[in-house]
Amino acid sequence: MYLGIDCGTQGTKALVLDADSGQVLGAGSASHTLQSGANGRREQQPQQWLEAFEQATRQALAAAGVSGEQILGIGVSGQQHGLVLLDEQGAVLRPAKLWCDTESTPENQRLLDHLGGEAGSLQRLGVAIAPGYTVSKLLWTKEQHPDVFARIAHILLPHDYLNYWLTSRACSEYGDASGTGYFNVRTRSWDRELLNFIDSSGRLCDALPELTDSDQPVGRLRPQIARQLGLNPDAVVASGGGDNMMGAIGTGNIRPGAITMSLGTSGTLYAYSDQPTVSPHAQVATFCSSSGGWLPLICTMNLTNATGLIQQLLELDIHSFGDLVGQSPIGAEGLLLLPFFNGERVPALPRSRASLLGMDSDNLTRANLCRAVVEGTSFGLRYGLDLLRASGLQSQTICLIGGAAKSPVWRQVIADIMGTPLVCPQHTEAAALGAAIQAAWCLTPAADRQAQLAELCERCVKLDASTQTQPDPARTARYEEVYQRYREQVSLLAESTPRL
Numbered sequence: 001m002y003l004g005i006d007c008g009t010q011g012t013k014a015l016v017l018d019a020d021s022g023q024v025l026g027a028g029s030a031s032h033t034l035q036s037g038a039n040g041r042r043e044q045q046p047q048q049w050l051e052a053f054e055q056a057t058r059q060a061l062a063a064a065g066v067s068g069e070q071i072l073g074i075g076v077s078g079q080q081h082g083l084v085l086l087d088e089q090g091a092v093l094r095p096a097k098l099w100c101d102t103e104s105t106p107e108n109q110r111l112l113d114h115l116g117g118e119a120g121s122l123q124r125l126g127v128a129i130a131p132g133y134t135v136s137k138l139l140w141t142k143e144q145h146p147d148v149f150a151r152i153a154h155i156l157l158p159h160d161y162l163n164y165w166l167t168s169r170a171c172s173e174y175g176d177a178s179g180t181g182y183f184n185v186r187t188r189s190w191d192r193e194l195l196n197f198i199d200s201s202g203r204l205c206d207a208l209p210e211l212t213d214s215d216q217p218v219g220r221l222r223p224q225i226a227r228q229l230g231l232n233p234d235a236v237v238a239s240g241g242g243d244n245m246m247g248a249i250g251t252g253n254i255r256p257g258a259i260t261m262s263l264g265t266s267g268t269l270y271a272y273s274d275q276p277t278v279s280p281h282a283q284v285a286t287f288c289s290s291s292g293g294w295l296p297l298i299c300t301m302n303l304t305n306a307t308g309l310i311q312q313l314l315e316l317d318i319h320s321f322g323d324l325v326g327q328s329p330i331g332a333e334g335l336l337l338l339p340f341f342n343g344e345r346v347p348a349l350p351r352s353r354a355s356l357l358g359m360d361s362d363n364l365t366r367a368n369l370c371r372a373v374v375e376g377t378s379f380g381l382r383y384g385l386d387l388l389r390a391s392g393l394q395s396q397t398i399c400l401i402g403g404a405a406k407s408p409v410w411r412q413v414i415a416d417i418m419g420t421p422l423v424c425p426q427h428t429e430a431a432a433l434g435a436a437i438q439a440a441w442c443l444t445p446a447a448d449r450q451a452q453l454a455e456l457c458e459r460c461v462k463l464d465a466s467t468q469t470q471p472d473p474a475r476t477a478r479y480e481e482v483y484q485r486y487r488e489q490v491s492l493l494a495e496s497t498p499r500l
């Protein structure tokens, strides 16, 4: 039995996998809260992730009817890019700034200028550093919290921190490290010079975690944590990884030809590549995968966080929200919602805010508002799909995961806007599943590592035929007109937003 954990933005998900039969035996979850500021601040207390980890794990074990003693391995997936700072004693120094934080956008721009703009960054790191990446948060901390900066002993990503809590070992694997902005995705090594540019004393380099391969264990559970969580003290903790890298494993996206799309707090879209072929489009992030290759990826910052805002405003539960979306026609009778509530990474509008266009005295209805936010957020993913395809990554179908993949109405909107058939896996919490699969992989005896992972994915990743959704050509054509309107508005916003 293997335990897979995914520490996402809105919550932690846990599941118990029987890797012999490929069955998920039980699952659990616990929510997180977000600390937000109008200046773009998005932070979370790492302590809350630990509490959610424990709660979700206990639920998953109880639902599976499995004793914690039976768990042989644990894999941890986590939201990418977040900055967790620890002191010498391993205590958290301040709340973690998250992937969706745009407060440090000016610092990102300064670092990008230092690298020679997007082209310079692509050439040097293989990725163009973008708002939300970890590196700008370090510069921000240095300038806004010099007292905290002076005490930094460990710089970790969210899933690295959870692994540290579980094992006492500070290390990082290539997939999640790719999103830091101080990691070279071609050579799979830290860019120490960039950290020394932020602080020339070398302290930041000393605080870097050790790099490890994705199929390697981090260590065994600390006895105290094993007791606290009711888990087998001999259980091995796998390297884990970023939630998108674990989602790739959890959808079997470990060889070229597949595209996974995630409808979580963020919207993401990614495809495995066996070469570090860096896209000329700066918004395509050629991160390393956690399965030995690379994972060119697009991320939009506004997805279910944006739909959640409208849902809350109209005081709807998730199902009534979906019903209302279904009652409004394509194009929401002229309402267009640009969902950039906290700026956006793709399209690159980090300083924008959301807007609602085309209101008249007839079309401002609850149903149209619900559809407009679903369409607006989905257009961001269409924008990303076009970029991914322009980078040579093709696929005839999309594997859809994440919380909102459970919604039939959203599935149809996505299939129609993308003009592509889609299907969900049986476990749409694919990042947690991928983490459990990775834990099983890490414990298989050394042999052909890629073949072993492929075998595990074949056994554990199953598609749910009932979710298969075909695009309708007439609807796709109608969406195309609305999408072009979205594109025009995005261009206007890009022109009108002042450079930092």
Ligand SMILES: Nc1ncnc2c1ncn2[C@@H]1O[C@H](COP(=O)(O)OP(=O)(O)O)[C@@H](O)[C@H]1O
Residues within 6 Å of the ligand: 007, 008, 009, 010, 011, 263, 264, 265, 266, 304, 305, 307, 308, 318, 322, 402, 403, 404, 405, 406, 407
């Ligand atoms: N049945 C459902 N229909 C539509 N949306 C759903 C459903 N269940 C969950 N969601 C959406 O999924 C979101 C959480 O997605 P999730 O992938 O767990 O996010 P994260 O990993 O970023 O925390 C919820 O906020 C909700 O908007």
Ligand SMILES: O=C(CO)[C@@H](O)[C@H](O)COP(=O)(O)O
Residues within 6 Å of the ligand: 008, 009, 010, 078, 079, 080, 081, 099, 100, 132, 179, 242, 243, 244, 264, 265, 266, 267, 268, 299
């Ligand atoms: O920033 C990115 C990817 O670059 C996000 O995809 C985060 O990894 C957060 O993921 P979710 O909480 O939406 O799963």
